[in-house]
Amino acid sequence: MSWKTYLWVAMLWTIYLILHSALASGTVKEKARNSLGLGSRGYRLFYSVVSSVGILYIFYEMLILPSQILFSPPGWMKYTSMVMASWGVIILVVSFRHLSGLAFLGLKSEEKTGLVTEGLHGYMRHPIYTGTILILVGMFLYHPTDLILVSDLIIFIYLPFGIMWEEQKLIEEFGNSYLEYKKQVPSLI
Numbered sequence: 001m002s003w004k005t006y007l008w009v010a011m012l013w014t015i016y017l018i019l020h021s022a023l024a025s026g027t028v029k030e031k032a033r034n035s036l037g038l039g040s041r042g043y044r045l046f047y048s049v050v051s052s053v054g055i056l057y058i059f060y061e062m063l064i065l066p067s068q069i070l071f072s073p074p075g076w077m078k079y080t081s082m083v084m085a086s087w088g089v090i091i092l093v094v095s096f097r098h099l100s101g102l103a104f105l106g107l108k109s110e111e112k113t114g115l116v117t118e119g120l121h122g123y124m125r126h127p128i129y130t131g132t133i134l135i136l137v138g139m140f141l142y143h144p145t146d147l148i149l150v151s152d153l154i155i156f157i158y159l160p161f162g163i164m165w166e167e168q169k170l171i172e173e174f175g176n177s178y179l180e181y182k183k184q185v186p187s188l189i
Helices: 003-024 026-036 040-064 075-095 101-105 127-142 146-174 176-184
Strands: none
Touching (some): 040 146
């Protein structure tokens, strides 16, 4: 496998993750809303389309690029990886229960809610990241290819930064309420 392929996949993920975080930042949201004349709902739809197209393009690239299987996982590992990834999906689905799917995509106006601290958020501050980690590890253990490994490594390097930026936004929005919540509830587990 060519190092250029690894670099290409790493670059795609890096650009996607930086763009994803930048578009989620309050500063970029405000500038885009003002310059494009988008309201909250319009910007959310724009953000969802850009995120979806970006990740689908990365998945497409990973499907067409040649990859190498790193090892042949035993049956128990495949089973464990499926359970792990399934739990990741369950955590993602449950963590979105307090949100409207249509509002999340920008197809309906968002209803402002307070700081969510119940359900999974009572046990971990970032269940979406926890679910994502379980899915990524499960995916790699089920089908351990070099491209999935490169992808997972880039995403795992990004996660602490993503959490930090997300928490900065939450502190700005909820102030001391979030700081108290942060003291009481662990980040991922």
